[in-house]
Amino acid sequence: MYVAVKGGEKAIDNAHSWMSEIRRGDPSVPNVSLNQITEQLTLGVDRVMSEGSLYDKDLAALAIKQSRGDLIEAIFLLRAYRTTLKRFSYSKPIDTANMLCLRRISATFKDIPGGQKLGPTFDYTHRLLDFKLLAENETPLSPTQQFENKKVPHVLSFLNQEDLMQKEKDNNLDPIDITREPISFPTSRAARLQALSRGDEGFLLGLAYSTQRGYARNHAFVGELRIGIVEIELNIPELGFDINVAEIILTECETVNQFQGSKIEPPQFTRGYGLVFGQTERKALAMALIDRALRWKELGEDYSGAPAQDEEFVISHCDNIQATGFLEHIKLPHYVDFQSELELIRKIRADAKRNVKRL
Amino acid sequence: MIEKRKSWMSLLAISDQNDLLNLWDQKKIKISYEWLRQPEIGSIMAQGKMGVTGDKFNIGEVTITRCSVKLDCGTIGHSYVQGRSKRKAEISAVCDALLQTKMFKEVNENIIIPLEKIKKDKRDKILSKAEATKVDFFTLVRGESD
Known part of the structure; x- marks a missing residue:
């Protein structure tokens, strides 16, 4: 009540x-x-x-x-x-092979077509406070170099050619949209990826770390991490053709994971996939590790009971707005609820006292 | 024609609103038009592909503003542009209409070509900076080789 x-x-x-x-x-x-x-x-x-x-x-x-x-x-x-915005429509799927890369690295192959480009990164800094930033000096411009504007192929596509990497097939299915339909379990990989892409970075980081420490062991190599600009294509119904309507930065991470193989398939590497808005590489990396851990059923792996393998646990708790809404509501007045608890415990104690006296 | 129109509409959509407004205001093109659809702010859901080549999934939404205008000569212009600037959407739709008329040359030279240059310069800058961060590996030989 x-x-x-x-x-x-x-x-x-x-x-x-x-x-x-x-x-x-x-x-x-x-x-x-x-x-x-x-x-x-x-x-x-x-x-x-x-x-x-x-x-x-x-x-x-x-x-x-x-x-x-x-x-x-x-x-x-x-x-x-x-939630107040009118949804015009869904974009065409973004082809990240057309990404204009600010950063593109691979931890699996040293020499890759297009090269390893570090981009504007904190990696290899010494994590020492930079007291120079206290003085508001102008920052010198960073160096530039002659370049060739060529499409940068995905590193893992080379493994695809040898069939060493599990192929990701496009079955032309329309994905569920978790902003329109509530998720029910078991759910699809599409729903999981959407939930993870907007999931809380801290939660995903912790879970991804748990897989590395042995909860759902799936040793991951970073096949490729790329950050850059992509254009978003949209079909314009008034015109009957597609135009680019937006330009955004995405971070994409593909991990390479071991796979035992099964009775019907020879051993092959498998992929974990992360794709996130903005320059968000910790999150994209964590997303890829969790995506891979959640694929255990599809890949015929054992369920070890690890949190990162439990899709209901992961997906139901990765949204920080849902989580904080429920968590923080308990600080709002619950006077009536608590009053009933208080009365109940007084009554139980009074009854208990009476019983003791009777003994 | 469709290819050209796709190209200018795409360019207008992603251009910085300040760049577009500045170029438009400088040119002072006098033109009258009526609304077919007033500017409307909304969103589109961006989709990606699982593991680069697999099935589609939803990443998140992007703000978009759209509108449609009709020039006095009857030519119709549409716009779907990134962001929430109604003015950017309006000018983009008017440009789209004008580019289909005798005004093509004027609008192309004063708006589209400069915007193309801004876009190219921005991209070239990123590519040249990224290239400067390309790793040159060299291998250290350890131990003695026979």
Whole structure:
């Protein structure tokens, strides 16, 4: 039973007013602009877009500013806004072979056509605080080099040619859209990938790490990791042809995993796949490891009871907005619920006391 | 014609709204038109393929604004552009219409070609920076070889 309790409006208004004031901070310090956020806190913006499941840098920056840098709160704001948008249609599937790569590395092959390009990475930095950033100096421009504008083939396609890698076939199926239909279990890989792509980075990281530590052992090599610009094609019904309607940054990760083979198939490598909005490589890598762990049934592997193999566990708990909504609601008033608990325990104790006396 | 139209509509869609608005305002093209569809902000769901070549799945949505205009001569222009700028959608639809008329040359030279250059410069910059981060491997020989 729910009993509505009124009151607290003034306290709520004043609390929000104070929150706004604190969000602004010391007025003598310049206000942070959305441009500053989109230009200088890029990876935070990318995380909010990917987990908010809406690619719009300006809105993500606004959400970060509004949420005082609490990224889950920012993701919540973006998700809420997303639900107000009219869905025009679904894009054509993005062909990541056409990606204009900022970064493209492989941990399995040293020499690859197109080469290994590190791109703007934190890798190989010493993780020492850079006190030079305290002084607001201009950063020198980074070097450039002559290039050939050629399509960059996927590294694992070379293994495909030898049939050493399991082929990913396009059966021309329409995927379930988890923003339109609730997920029921067992579910499809398409639904899992959509849920993982917008799942919480921290949760996916922890789970992916658990697979590396032996819970659902599937030793993964990074076959390829690429980050770059892709264009999104859309069919325009008024015109009857396709145009590119958007240009976004994606991070794609393909892992190569061992596979025993089965009675009907010779041993072959298999793939874990991660594809995420923005420059989000920790997340894409984690997604690929979890995608692979969740494929145990399809690949005829043993279920070891590991959390990362349990699709219901993984998919039902990877969404940080669902999770935080349920978690945080328990701090809201539950006076009536608790009152009934309190009465119950008093009654039980009173009964118990009486029984003791009788003995 | 369709190929050309696809190409300019795609370019207008992904162009930075400030670049487009600046070029348009500089040119001061006087043109009257009516709305067939007022600018409308919405989204499309971007799809990827499992393991690069497999079945489709949904990645997430992208904000898109669309509108349609009709010039006095009857030519219709459409736009589907990235982001939430109604003005960008409007100018893009007007450009799409004008590019199908005698105004093609003027709009192409003053709007489309400059936007193409901006796009190419941006991409070339990325490719040249990425190329500078290409790894040159050299192998160290350890131990003695016979």
